[in-house]
Amino acid sequence: MIDYIKGEVAELTPASVTIECRGIGYQMNISLNTYGAISNKPNVKLYVHEAIREDAHVLFGFMDKHERELFLLLISVSGVGPSTARVILSSLSSKELENVIATENAAVLQSVKGIGAKTAQRIIVDLKDKIKFTDESGTIQLPAKDDLSETGHAAVSALVMLGFVQTASQKVVSKIIRESPALPVEAVIKEALKRL
Numbered sequence: 001m002i003d004y005i006k007g008e009v010a011e012l013t014p015a016s017v018t019i020e021c022r023g024i025g026y027q028m029n030i031s032l033n034t035y036g037a038i039s040n041k042p043n044v045k046l047y048v049h050e051a052i053r054e055d056a057h058v059l060f061g062f063m064d065k066h067e068r069e070l071f072l073l074l075i076s077v078s079g080v081g082p083s084t085a086r087v088i089l090s091s092l093s094s095k096e097l098e099n100v101i102a103t104e105n106a107a108v109l110q111s112v113k114g115i116g117a118k119t120a121q122r123i124i125v126d127l128k129d130k131i132k133f134t135d136e137s138g139t140i141q142l143p144a145k146d147d148l149s150e151t152g153h154a155a156v157s158a159l160v161m162l163g164f165v166q167t168a169s170q171k172v173v174s175k176i177i178r179e180s181p182a183l184p185v186e187a188v189i190k191e192a193l194k195r196l
Helices: 032-038 065-075 082-091 094-102 106-110 117-127 150-161 166-179 185-195
Strands: 004-012 016-021 024-029 043-052 057-062
Touching (some): 032 043, 043 065, 057 065, 065 082, 065 094, 082 094, 094 106, 094 117, 150 166, 166 185
Antiparallel strands (some): 004 016, 043 057
């Protein structure tokens, strides 16, 4: 199995790249994220997944091992093929995809072309326990603000509507956002309900 290919970029389009390595040109399908990462670079190193079918051997190239791991997880889900996985990784960055799966945000997945409600739910159910959702993995960080962020204000409003005291809600939400600034509103509210 090919682990990676390192060489000179011979041709590059948003959907594919040809890398020349020792006189051989390897054409690989790539995501838009990988395209963005390797644009304007004369030499690159891409990690490879080789899909062997009856009619073809197709190479997929990835800017890093992490993107390749996510691709392999996606194609392990029933109903998600390599082309669909590539579209998902073109629509969302690796970190955004992890965030979406960890927070069970099916709506974002459904916004990806070709992903319906059932497939979005299947991806979340199958991969939720396999995704590492930690700050070390570089999940999306919201910009720090002196007071509550927009997410924090939305969470406090929701808690007040649910009958909780505003001052107590603000205190808890502020603490949650300091601990995990990447959490979306729904996750902040869920965590606050456990602590209030």
